[in-house]
Amino acid sequence: MQDKEGRILAVNQLKLWDHQKDALKDIIDYINAFDIKSFLVKMPTGTGKTGVFSALSRVAYPDLNFLIITPSTALKFQILKEVQEKFWNKIAKPISELPDQVVEPLLPKDAVEVISKIEGKKSIIVTTIQALQYISANDSVSFEAIKKNTDCIIFDEGHKEPAYTWGETVRSFRKPTVLFSATPYRNDYKIFNVDKEKFFSLDHSKCEQAKILRALEIQQLDLSTLNPSTFVNAVLAKLLVVIQILNGQGIAQPRTIIRCENQSDIEKIVASLKKLKKRAVGIHQNFKDKNDLLSEVPDTAGQQKYDFFVHQFKLVEGIDNPEFSIVALYAPFKSSRLLIQQIGRVLRNPELQPDRSAYLFGLDAQGLKKEWKSYLDYDKMVDKRKKLYDITDVLKVNKEASTLYFDGSFRELVNVSEISLSKSILFQKKVNAYFHDGSLIFNELSENLLEEWGRRDYSILKHELTSPNCLIILYIKYENSPLVKDGVFIEQKLAATMLRMDKSHIFYYDSEQNNPMRQIEDLAPVSRENLVKLFKNKRNISKVFLINTDIGSRNIRSKEIQSNSIEATAPGLSDHSYFPARIEGKVREKGETKRRYLGFQNGRITDATGKRIPFDELQLWIDEVDQELRTVIPSSSINTFMARFAERVDPPATVEGICILLDIDGEDLDNFRFGEDSKPVYFDDLCANIENNAFTLIINDQAFDFVISYASDTKRFNLFSAGIDEFVSSRYENEEGILAFFNTNQSFRIVLKGNEYVYAGKFFFRPGANLISKKKDLDLNQIFSPHPCISKIISEKGNIATLPITSNLWHKDTLFGLIARQASGYGDNPLENAFDFEHLLCDDLQGEIGDFIALDTQKKRVVFIHAKAGDSGLSATAFQEVCGQATKNLDYLTPYFDKKPTANIAKWTNPWAYSKVGTVSSRIIKGGLTPKAFYATYEKLVSDPSTSREVWIIVGNMFDYRSFSKEINKRKISEVKPQVIQLVYLLRSTWNNVASVGAQLKIFC
Secondary structure (H helix, E strand, C coil), rough: CHHHHHHHHHCCCCCCHHHHHHHHHHHHHHHHHCCEEEEECCCCCCCCCHHHHHHHHHHCCCCCCCEEEEEEHHHHHHHHHHHHHHHHCCCCCCCCCCCEEEEEEHHHHHHHHHHHHHCCCCEEEEEEEEHHHHHHHHHHHHHHHHHHHEEEEEEEEECCCCCCEEEEECCCCCCEEEECCCCHHHHHHHHECCCCCCCCCCCHHHHHCCCCCCCEEEEEEECCCHHHHHHHHHHHHHHHHHHHHHHHCCCCCCCCEEEEECHHCCCCCCHHHHHHCCCCEECCCCCEEEEEEECCCCCCHHHHCCCCEECHHHHHHHCCCCCEEEEEECCCCCCHHHHHHHHHHCCCCCCCCCCCCEEEEEHHHHHHHHHHHHHHHHHHHHHHHHHCHHHHCCCCCCCCCEEEEEEEEEECCHHHHHHHHHHHHEEEEEEEEECCCCCCCCCHHHHHHHHHHHHHCCCEEEEEECCCCEEEEEEEEEEECCCCCCCCCCEEEEEEEEECCCCCCCEEEECCCCCEEEEEHHEEEEHHHHHHHHHHHCCEEEEEEEEEECCCCCCCCEEECCCCCCHHHCCCCCCCHHCCCCCEEEEEECCEEEEEEEECCEEEEEEECCCCCCCCHHHHHHHHHHHHHHHCCHHHHHHHHHHHCCEEEECCCCCEEEEEEEEEECEEEEEEEECCCCCCCCCCCEEEECCCCCEEEEEEEEEEEEEEEEECCCCCEEECCCCHHHEEEEEECCCHHHHHHHHHCCCCCEEECCCCCEEEEEEEECCCCCCCCCCCCCCCHHHCCCCHHHHHCCCCEEEEECCECCCCCCCEEEEEHHHHCCCCCCCCCCHHHCCCCCEEEEECCCCCCEEEEEEECCCEEEEEEECCCCCCCCCCHHHHHHHHHHHCCCHHHHCCCCCCCHHHHCCCCCCCEEEEEEEECCEEEECCCCHHHHHHHHHHHHCCCCEEEEEEEEECCCEEEEHHHHCCCCCCCHHHHHHHHHHHHHHHHHHHHHHCCCCCCEECC
């Protein structure tokens, strides 16, 4: 085994650049004195980091086994070729002079074979982090063998934003780890446990001076209108000058990278270039490798076919061809990190030729120049001060002053290291309670929580174990001030987290209400049935916030009802479709009455006392809560209160969604921003139909395709949308993206196939405790009025050939004919008595309020009549249109609706005419009022509180009431036909909407 000096000597004999040798010397020092932390090598793109990989693994330490990890397959194969042969050819080092080592790529499917090949030999394995994580999760034997074989890790971060799980996987090796990054600016230090004072940094400006990198020139693209054609023309105009300059610098065939935001724009830019006879290729993972639209970047030989390379992210890494010398931005990058990586692709100057240039064309040259200068300034600062900086370095406690005059008195500054958190920190009576299923170990959960807070860049000041099962964390949360337009002014908030694990429950508290980590989120919150126990007297429950499982476009999606006692109120028509998200009421404790809030979706328990309490008092309160949750009470006493609402059930045997509604309110949406310019996020509609486990949503006028999957082990759904996090990001740099928000919180409602089940608030529900209820106020049968003379009618309005206009009215054998005759002459006295209106008008066609409007000043009635005939039997689809008509103009039945239907009143003066049926000379069927007088009478009636408001739906033989009644009178909802369930949902929803304006619904059939 060589000593340190021998390894450095071996490296110095290679034809390397000086900075490569310097980097290798520092890495050798690090490996020689390894103390668990990782070592960062910060080198700009194009300065030979792959050469450092190669020399480190094959010359400096040929006696060690290396694991080289990359973030992508393309980069893996590029590095593999360099380490095996390509780099050594560049520096004229014969392969035969290198020690014998096995250099192998690693895929999960080849793990056993690769491990066999390297057994007993010195090796260099090149793999991706994704492959390594897959092996870790699915092949523990192979993963342990790889760990055992590895002496040193090289991690090439590429352009990717490092995920926390990357660090977890790498740290599990507990081996020397060298992290290579051109842009380590966000959470890299914490994730990889990088030493912030011992690292190698190569200043970009010095690389320009040493001619290792070209100088960058940024130029403005002036466009009055931006589209693919105008953009291409502007770029080509710039290139007329630039290419001559580059040719003069020795670049015979300069190549241009064009960056777009999406697949469609790539295709359009390529088409515009090819139309002008330019050699262009588009690169995107969705392309099918034809018509110059490729799924991967071509190799160096393949690159010779093209002058223009159009992409979204593919060309940010994986190319090292110095002929690339121009970048044009059709769409900007989301982050400076990506922009810098992209620019790095055109700065390579491997021959160290003087006065070499590269070009960046953009629509905002000033902004790009500012961004580039900020990068160079930061780079110089790191190089000068020899220290890495992150947000925790910005704000430091001033330890020189021990006392300050603040808030009206002299106060001692808190020295966190000297205080006891359990004695010094105040809390509120609010916790999230989860079932403890015995699968978690408290020490592991505590460690995971501390790591998660670190990953989020919360600065942990102190943590304290108050008992073997309780942890307190005191931390600072940093945010950039919303008042600052540019730059950074960091605000800090002191916060506390408490985690307690009891025998039956896990309690979580956070003063900032930050979402807990995944390990806690995956637990089941304490059930609704158990939480209700915290109200000893359920008559004290005075407020319920309800979320609707009926996600139709016209339906109320949530509502809050309040009463002195919710239990004492009568059930509502739509209670079956609502599930309670939270309830509120009064509890009496130790002679004190206070308000208590229970959140069923996340097991939230809050007592609003208006004051903060010491830790010991919080623990006593949790003890009382825990005892009440474990109290056994008869289920019937729970059901008497909750049975009216949707019932929570176990997942059905088959879980297949047919409709989804994203559940995110304005306050949560404000935490996210769209695009580079950080616009507010808005959805055209949060609701979408699901087909083949896929759906589409429009966000900020851009379509995003989603895939939905269900995991039976966790009983959770997962949403995936490629690229959405590139557009919709958190306002806070280290917080989760919007996709993670939906998945972590399960913030959506899903109707399952068959309409019998709904998934909402992390649970499955069967809306239907009263869906087919026989209780007097809820029985659906009461809205139906069956009549044989109606059920046999097959036509709504008739037709000229067989059911023409007769006696200046619609044919008798049509629904319009029956209504116009007010059922006279049909041999049905009860039906005729039901009509018997004083005034009747036809409002059909051209934006009707109803097909007919009936008024009666004597009996004080206003009736909107809607008719529909057809041949469907029990189909909900057939009812969809007429129910929609019945509900869309319900505002006209409210006394305070002031929109005058001017167009309708004008229409009433004209005959009713339809070419396929004929003409009825007057729309005033009965009563003789003029249109204006009819409307005045309607206005007077509808503004009278004593007036009966009614909505009639009259259907012919499109509806088989006898079969329908037979189905809904079945004892169990599971026995009812699925199509009838759909129809019941529709009719109940319509009934509820009509009732919401104080009107009655009647269906004549």
